[in-house]
Amino acid sequence: MSSATDSLSPQRIAQHSHWPKRLPRELAIPQTSLWFNLDVAARRYPDKAATIFCGQAKRYAELHAEVEALAGWLQAQGVAAGDRVALYMQNCPQYLAAFYAINRANAVVVPVNPMNRAEEFGHYISDPATKAIICSADLAGIVEAANKALPESQQAKTVLVARYADALPPGGVPAELSLPEAMLQWLSADPAVPAGMTRWTDALAAGHAAGPHTARPDDLAMLPYTSGTTGLPKGCMHTNRTLMSNCCGGGQWGYASAESVGLAVVPMFHITGMLYGVLGPVFMGMTMVIMPRWDRELAGRLISRYKVTHWTCIPTMIIDLFGSPNYKSFDLSSLKYLSGGGAAMPQAVAERLQQEFGLTFAEGYGLTETAAPSHGNPPERAKLQCLGIPIFGVDSRIIDPVSLEEVAIGEVGEIVTHGPMVFKGYWQQPEATAAAFIEIEGKRFFRTGDLGRMDEEGYFFITDRLKRMINASGYKVWPSEVEMLLYKNPAVQEACIIAAKDAYRGETVKAIVVLRAEARGRTTAEDIMAWSKEHMAAYKVPKIVEFADSLPKSGSGKVMWRLLQEKESAAG
Structure with missing residues (x-):
């Protein structure tokens, strides 16, 4: 009698060999929109802090009410189902409110890097035909310059401007947090708002009720942009369903629950920051301690004060934290799960984490096209400088980039991925979309452009990249x-x-x-x-x-x- 794995390739058999027994191989993905996650969390935990920002907590019920009001305002400005709305600001509570308001209004979020200048930002207005823009006050001048540089027919018609100061504690930032002076001045500033733009507080006060929520699982929800080897950045089409997959999976993989407290410091415009600072935590009803910018001393104080349990970061942040003369005075004992990617974690730093704090850094791997992780290291069996194993419902292969044939275990080839979090294609770029996918055994695989190998235990390692990056x-x-x-x-x-x-x-x-x-x-x-x-x-x-x-x-x-x-x- 043949076993279920007889027909599988050696690569596929290896991928199953060390799957954590505590986890299901595939997830039951909710057939709902991302907005529904906040709606549920606010009903379950109305008085629980959704965010903590510079000492100011915002309850889930407050966030929910703010989102409803903003969604109503957006619809009153003519934003309809499927319209694109650009989101352009640093990490702050308003970022979450804006994201969920756009989804509540049945529209599409276009997250834009707040470091972009006017010459770059114009592309995020013209290419997706952006209807409205939500930005921070310090970036409103860039938005105005970029918008005016475009033909009138391509300009965004509505701009909503938020001040970081509105999210700060009314009595001032607690002295014990000791925010760097430059950061405090930046957050407290009240830049002038260009004519024709609307202040966030005025939009909330307008009292517009949101219309029916009609977004379905396969409707477009987010259009994050990624660049490539040639040309301007391309929009990656993600639906509620493709984003929901990693919303559900992140918590199970990393031992997270409603009782967890996360540190949101990876920029929220970035797909990793989006998943671990905006989407996943709300699905679970977590509390997120938000950092607007990286500062190692502030990070240490926030982890200590708010008993942060989960921190997804970039390895350079850990290196920087260890470089602080005060790092031994920080209480990091609350941390239960430390993960990240984007760059390899140096072995010496990983060993220090393990020896001094008993923490294993669980590296992961993903792209904008895969809504952050497609691979991850199980925290109970992590390998260093390793991408990990394919996560829930993911089938990844190593293929010869020329012949497209699967290579043997241990041999180098291109990493290709099939899974529920893989994007639907590039916005209005059918040729680029066609080139990004291949079919294997009747399934659609995304070509990552990264060269790697898989070991005999099913763990993936990156060795080089095909793309010029x-x-x-x-x-x-x-x-x-x-x-x-x-x-x-x-x-x-x-x-x-x-x-x-x-x-x-x-x-x-x-x-x-x-x-x-x-x-x-x-x-x-x-x-x-x-x-x-x-x-x-x-x-x-x-x-x-x-x-x-x-x-x-x-x-x-x-x-x-x-x-x-x-x-x-x-x-x-």
Whole structure:
């Protein structure tokens, strides 16, 4: 009599071999919208803190009421089912309210990196045909500049502006939290709001009731953008269903429940911050302690004061925390689950975590296209510098990127993934969508573009990437996008962006620039970097600028970036 695994490949058999006995292989995904998760949490835990921000708690009932009022206001401005609404701010309680209000209004969230400048932000208005924008007051000027630069037919018609100060405690931030002075001033500021925009508090006071909630599981819910090897960023189409999968799974994987307290410091616009700071915690009814920006001393104090149990982060944050002269005075004993990704956790740091705090860092792996994790290390059996095993309902394979045939265990190939959290395709890019998927055994697999291998126990390891990309402290920098922005500099004739090794960030951005004749001898590396800071997000700004007389080119005239990258890698 044959077993159920007889027909499976060795790769598939290995993936089943060390699945945690405490977990189901697949999840029963709720057939509801993301808004319904907040509706349920607010009914179950009305007086429980949904968020804590600089000492100010917001109860689930309060968050629910705020969302209903905002959804009604958005609908009163003409936002209808399926319309796109951009969300452009740093981590704050209003971010959660805005996200769920957009979903409650049956519309689509377009999360935008708050580090983006006007030249970059315009794409997030024009490409998805954004109907409305919700932003923080300090970014309203960028929104106005980006909107005005577009033809009137492409401009967003409605802009709602929130102040971080409105979320602070009425009596001031508790002294024991000791917020850095620069952060306190930034959060307390009241920037002028450009004419024609509406203040958050005025929208709440307007008293508009929201109409019926009609969003279904397979309706588009979020359009996060990811860049690629060529061209401008592309929108990844995620439905309520694709996002719901990891909402449900995160808690089971990491021992979380309604009693858990999370630290939300990964930026919420980022798919990881979105899943672990906005979506998953509300599904479970957790309390989230929100950090607007990373500060190691503040992180240590918040974990200690609020007894944080769950922290999803970027490994560089752990490294930075350990670098604090005060880290031994922080009480980290409440932490039960520490996870993250974006960059490998150095073995020495992981060992210190284990020895000093008894904590295992459970690395995971995922992409914007997979709504954050498609793989994760079981915390009870984690491996270092490892992506983990495919999570609930995920089938991942290692294939030859040319022949598309499955390779043997231990051999390197491209990681391809099939699972309930995989996106539906790129927004209005049918050719890019077609190129991103292949069919294996009748199932649709997403081609990650990452090269990796799988060991005999079913754990995946990344070895390289097919895509041209720089990973700087977990932020993905796409060289072609930076090059396109640099070409707008009047001193630049040609530019090639490559990765340079960096002890702290892992990789950093290096620009090799050919100056125009009139700029030679007059333009410095510092000039290029200063210009870049004004025209692109901070993490994309070249940290190293090298001038060259010319760039190597192929017979067809294309810049041979790989040659320059190999030369840089050899020198490092």
